[in-house]
Amino acid sequence: MKNGLTVLASLVCVAALAALAGWTFYAGARIGGGWGALSPVLLYVIGGLVMVGALTGGLMWLAFFSSRRGYDEPYDVNRPPRRKP
Numbered sequence: 001m002k003n004g005l006t007v008l009a010s011l012v013c014v015a016a017l018a019a020l021a022g023w024t025f026y027a028g029a030r031i032g033g034g035w036g037a038l039s040p041v042l043l044y045v046i047g048g049l050v051m052v053g054a055l056t057g058g059l060m061w062l063a064f065f066s067s068r069r070g071y072d073e074p075y076d077v078n079r080p081p082r083r084k085p
Contacts, residue, residue, distance in 0.1 A: 029035055038045070066072055
């Protein structure tokens with residue numbers, strides 16, 4: 001019974017978010033010049049989205065890279081440091 005209630009609550013939340021997104025797009029088309037007024041800055045909006053996506057991907061890659069190389073491991077005071085040959 002508890003699982004069914006959780007699933008139902010999740011579906012209601014997703015439906016509410018979908019309804020809010022639909023209303024936002026509908027209202028955005030009616031405000032000012034609608035979506036046509038966005039055309040002068042559309043190139044900048046797309047460029048900004050691409051740059052944010054690239055920055056996000058790059059930072060995630062750096063996080064996984066440092067984790068795989070062991071840079072994120074805690075310092076162990078009982079283990080002597082490695083000496084370079």
